[in-house]
Amino acid sequence: MLNELDDFDPHVDDDGLDATLQRVESELVSRGAHVAPCGRSSVHHRGVEMLMLLQGWQQSPMVQVAGILFAAYRSTGERPAVFSLEERELVREIVGEQAEQLVYASSSAESLPERGPDLAVLEVADAACTSGFDGAPAPWLHRASLFGASLRATASAPPVFENCTATVAPDAEAALLNAYSRAWRGGLADAGAVDALAGAAEAAPWVAEPFVVLGLHALAAQDTDRAAACSERAIALLRAWNNAWDKRLGAVEWLGIAQMLERSSRLASREHSFLAARIASALQIAAGRPEVLQARLNSLDLIGTATVEPPLPRVAASVEEEEWEGWSGFDLLPPRFAKYIAGLRDNHDSPAMPWYPDLDARTIWDVLELDIVRDLHARAADIAAECAAIDPARFESAAGIADLGPDWRIVPLVRLGSHCPSLSGLPAVADVLRRYSELRRVGSFAFVGRLAPHSDTVPRRGPSNLQVQCMFGVDVAGASGVTVDGIRERFRQRGCIVVSESAIRSDWNDSDREQVVLIVQLWHPDVTADEVTLLEGLARHARARGESVSKRAAKPAAAMLA
Amino acid sequence: MNIHRRLRGLIPIAFYRGATEIQVGWGKPLLIREMPMMGWATRGSEELVTTDLGVLFEYAETFDDAKFVGAIIHVSRCGSTALANAFKAVPDTLVLSEPDILCQLVRERAWRGADVPDDQRRELVRGFLGAVVKENSATNVVVKCSSMSTITLDQTLRYLPRVPWCFLSRAPADVIASLERIPGMWLKTQAVRDRILLMIGRESTHTSDAERSRDLYAFLLERFYVAAMEHANGDATFIDYSSFGLDTVCEVIGQTLRRSLDDSTREAIATSLQIYSKAVVRKPFVPSESIERRTGYLELDAVYDRYLRFIEDFAARRCFASVVKPSREPAPQPA
Numbered sequence: 001m002l003n004e005l006d007d008f009d010p011h012v013d014d015d016g017l018d019a020t021l022q023r024v025e026s027e028l029v030s031r032g033a034h035v036a037p038c039g040r041s042s043v044h045h046r047g048v049e050m051l052m053l054l055q056g057w058q059q060s061p062m063v064q065v066a067g068i069l070f071a072a073y074r075s076t077g078e079r080p081a082v083f084s085l086e087e088r089e090l091v092r093e094i095v096g097e098q099a100e101q102l103v104y105a106s107s108s109a110e111s112l113p114e115r116g117p118d119l120a121v122l123e124v125a126d127a128a129c130t131s132g133f134d135g136a137p138a139p140w141l142h143r144a145s146l147f148g149a150s151l152r153a154t155a156s157a158p159p160v161f162e163n164c165t166a167t168v169a170p171d172a173e174a175a176l177l178n179a180y181s182r183a184w185r186g187g188l189a190d191a192g193a194v195d196a197l198a199g200a201a202e203a204a205p206w207v208a209e210p211f212v213v214l215g216l217h218a219l220a221a222q223d224t225d226r227a228a229a230c231s232e233r234a235i236a237l238l239r240a241w242n243n244a245w246d247k248r249l250g251a252v253e254w255l256g257i258a259q260m261l262e263r264s265s266r267l268a269s270r271e272h273s274f275l276a277a278r279i280a281s282a283l284q285i286a287a288g289r290p291e292v293l294q295a296r297l298n299s300l301d302l303i304g305t306a307t308v309e310p311p312l313p314r315v316a317a318s319v320e321e322e323e324w325e326g327w328s329g330f331d332l333l334p335p336r337f338a339k340y341i342a343g344l345r346d347n348h349d350s351p352a353m354p355w356y357p358d359l360d361a362r363t364i365w366d367v368l369e370l371d372i373v374r375d376l377h378a379r380a381a382d383i384a385a386e387c388a389a390i391d392p393a394r395f396e397s398a399a400g401i402a403d404l405g406p407d408w409r410i411v412p413l414v415r416l417g418s419h420c421p422s423l424s425g426l427p428a429v430a431d432v433l434r435r436y437s438e439l440r441r442v443g444s445f446a447f448v449g450r451l452a453p454h455s456d457t458v459p460r461r462g463p464s465n466l467q468v469q470c471m472f473g474v475d476v477a478g479a480s481g482v483t484v485d486g487i488r489e490r491f492r493q494r495g496c497i498v499v500s501e502s503a504i505r506s507d508w509n510d511s512d513r514e515q516v517v518l519i520v521q522l523w524h525p526d527v528t529a530d531e532v533t534l535l536e537g538l539a540r541h542a543r544a545r546g547e548s549v550s551k552r553a554a555k556p557a558a559a560m561l562a
Numbered sequence: 563m564n565i566h567r568r569l570r571g572l573i574p575i576a577f578y579r580g581a582t583e584i585q586v587g588w589g590k591p592l593l594i595r596e597m598p599m600m601g602w603a604t605r606g607s608e609e610l611v612t613t614d615l616g617v618l619f620e621y622a623e624t625f626d627d628a629k630f631v632g633a634i635i636h637v638s639r640c641g642s643t644a645l646a647n648a649f650k651a652v653p654d655t656l657v658l659s660e661p662d663i664l665c666q667l668v669r670e671r672a673w674r675g676a677d678v679p680d681d682q683r684r685e686l687v688r689g690f691l692g693a694v695v696k697e698n699s700a701t702n703v704v705v706k707c708s709s710m711s712t713i714t715l716d717q718t719l720r721y722l723p724r725v726p727w728c729f730l731s732r733a734p735a736d737v738i739a740s741l742e743r744i745p746g747m748w749l750k751t752q753a754v755r756d757r758i759l760l761m762i763g764r765e766s767t768h769t770s771d772a773e774r775s776r777d778l779y780a781f782l783l784e785r786f787y788v789a790a791m792e793h794a795n796g797d798a799t800f801i802d803y804s805s806f807g808l809d810t811v812c813e814v815i816g817q818t819l820r821r822s823l824d825d826s827t828r829e830a831i832a833t834s835l836q837i838y839s840k841a842v843v844r845k846p847f848v849p850s851e852s853i854e855r856r857t858g859y860l861e862l863d864a865v866y867d868r869y870l871r872f873i874e875d876f877a878a879r880r881c882f883a884s885v886v887k888p889s890r891e892p893a894p895q896p897a
Contacts, residue, residue: 360570364699366566366569366570366624368564368566368621368624369564369566369567371564377623484699485699486653486654487654487700488654488701489626489699490626490628492624492626495623495624525567
């Protein structure tokens with residue numbers, strides 16, 4: 001191991017890259033680079049931004065490492081130096097000989113395209129990370145395109161400016177900046193602004209955001225074809241840059257808006273006016289600020305999460321789309337649910353599809369994220385008293401319920417979304433549970449459980465990642481708790497722990513007495529109410545179809561018997 | 563929106579002075595398990611979220627004190643990072659190594675401590691731990707304090723939840739030589755060194771930077787050893803660098819975690835001890851490399867001698883096998 005590390009050189013060894021980057025970041029942070037201002041952010045953040053860009057452009061590990069330390073020896077108006085020139089040996093030790101030379105070269109006051117392709121790539125990346133003080137676009141396209149031009153026909157040319165074959169004239173860039181700014185300022189009221197932006201964007205068609213703005217205006221005017229065409233160009237440019245030109249929003253956020261524009265082309269015609277009105281209203285409210293526009297569109301649930309990976313194949317051919325006029329609401333499904341449904345194409349091995357896509361996977365949850373926990377804590381004394389007062393004789397075996405096993409005895413309070421009679425004797429518990437409509441959903445349950453002394457239940461795992469379990473300690477004075485993916489969590493007296501249903505877990509009680517716990521099953525905190533509704537609808541559909549098939553299968557047998 | 567959802571994936575990284583009150587800055591941890599030293603940095607300022615102190619108090623309520631099993635207190639350049647790494651080698655154990663925000667909470671204001679009321683510090687420490695643990699499920703949490711926290715050891719111990727603490731020491735001549743070779747980050751510049759000289763109320767009679775720095779190291783070390791002796795209590799364990807090795811480390815870890823270590827854990831600890839994790843070019847950890855026993859600072863040398871006698875007496879008084887006495891044992895060999 002020692003030899004492997006000693007011999008590490010980031011430009012030849014991908015495996016060692018992470019270790020080097022960690023070391024570099026540590027060094028940067030220890031020198032205060034995370035608080036040293038650089039443009040709108042910190043020196044450290046700029047380095048990380050450079051790194052992300054260079055990784056997106058598939059540059060060599062050596063260039064990536066040099067990127068995070070770009071101009072680290074140089075102090076400019078924009079950023080302070082991180083290392084002194086006397087520390088070159090230290091930097092060499094951290095990043096290797098070649099990367100250090102590149103860092104040194106990038107620190108030179110005079111940086112020219114002729115000084116080598118690696119340095120040119122870094123200069124393009126550095127330019128792409130700059131912005132105005134508020135994140136608005138700054139003039140850097142001309143300079144970056146000149147550096148890019150020096151990379152023409154080389155393997156390291158970033159996929160921008162049409163693979164570095166084009167350059168941007170200063171006046172074209174200035175015109176683009178002016179038109180872009182005017183389009184945001186003027187909004188829908190300035191009819192000439194959109195035309196001006198269209199002209200400027202065609203003259204310098206190398207960044208995405210002008211096309212997003214044009215697409216939004218086109219959509220507001222119900223021109224979905226143009227909106228889709230603009231979105232296509234914007235998406236391609238965003239993916240090429242891997243960064244935003246207008247940094248008032250992140251690249252992923254711009255991508256989200258562009259993807260919404262793209263989806264709009266697949267809407268049924270009667271939905272166009274509905275969407276157009278909302279886009280127009282959002283543009284008006286935004287008053288020139290992209291971040292407000294994005295927040296507005298988000299609040300209208302129009303954007304969803306941008307899909308950074310290649311989109312799913314289209315569901316239907318154009319002919320079929322015409323036949324299914326009126327069903328284009330499919331495109332407005334929450335992206336996660338759409339992705340989940342797309343799993344039906346390939347669910348031969350796992351027809352139940354237990355894994356809902358793109359949910360944050362955590363074994364143990366921050367209890368404060370769940371509003372119900374606050375309510376349980378607020379009424380902890382009453383709830384604990386009520387649950388503790390339940391006659392132990394009323395507890396029944398938990399066998400067959402949520403795979404709890406024989407060490408648990410329970411009194412059910414909510415079963416399959418229906419409130420059980422026992423809940424009526426627990427007014428404080430009922431008051432809290434009734435506030436959460438999700439506990440009236442199919443599949444929800446809540447119960448008070450007693451865990452036997454000196455028990456350690458068989459490890460189990462819930463049927464999907466869609467739910468979490470909140471465990472409120474009613475009387476857990478002894479050492480007891482739950483082991484979740486190998487981590488032992490103790491039950492909290494009159495407090496909660498929340499564990500993921502999809503984690504492997506077992507309950508343990510090392511004490512001599514039964515431990516009493518209130519357990520409530522909840523939806524994953526990130527699953528929206530709309531998704532719950534859709535999932536329930538899907539479950540109803542599956543159940544109805546199953547019953548229908550069963551009936552049909554039973555008919556011949558009945559006939560034969562008759 | 564529930565603020566705690568906004569804080570998902572973030573941990574407290576710094577205190578800021580807001581217009582009217584102290585703010586807590588939350589940022590993304592950097593590979594906290596692999597790199598605890600720098601786990602407190604953000605991935606960039608855009609991730610920074612600020613809240614008031616109330617959020618930390620909420621996390622204090624959720625923190626299970628039983629998770630917090632021990633603290634590492636030290637004099638610098640004495641194997642404390644190696645011990646922290648050894649703890650890290652134990653499954654389910656999270657080591658928080660010199661987290662800035664925690665060090666600020668346990669230090670006095672004069673020593674770059676956080677400007678928060680003293681009666682809130684202990685709860686804020688618990689809140690910090692709760693906020694970190696929400697992002698790092700672990701059965702046990704160990705904290706390594708910065709060596710500057712040793713100066714105000716009474717305060718450090720007062721504000722941490724009561725836990726076993728291990729004090730690591732080393733012959734002052736070795737520590738000074740090491741600091742002179744590569745100054746610690748916390749004493750990086752001469753200006754800082756001179757300021758600390760003033761703060762500890764000792765005056766250097768020298769004019770050259772090198773000699774003034776040497777004076778500072780000596781004065782600080784003297785303070786460290788005196789503090790350790792003054793505040794040694796039933797929760798303390800001592801390891802001197804000269805007795806640092808696999809057996810002593812395993813003994814301390816076992817005692818801290820209150821369990822006997824199995825063979826695979828001992829093996830993992832042995833591997834971690836062979837690697838000094840601060841540098842990419844890793845050096846074997848060889849505690850037997852002693853440079854010079856005496857520093858030339860008579861008071862310091864006398865204090866260290868007294869300290870060595872103290873920890874031997876301490877071990878004998880407590881009749882506690884796991885108190886580590888300064889005796890040599892074979893150093894682990896590099897792989």
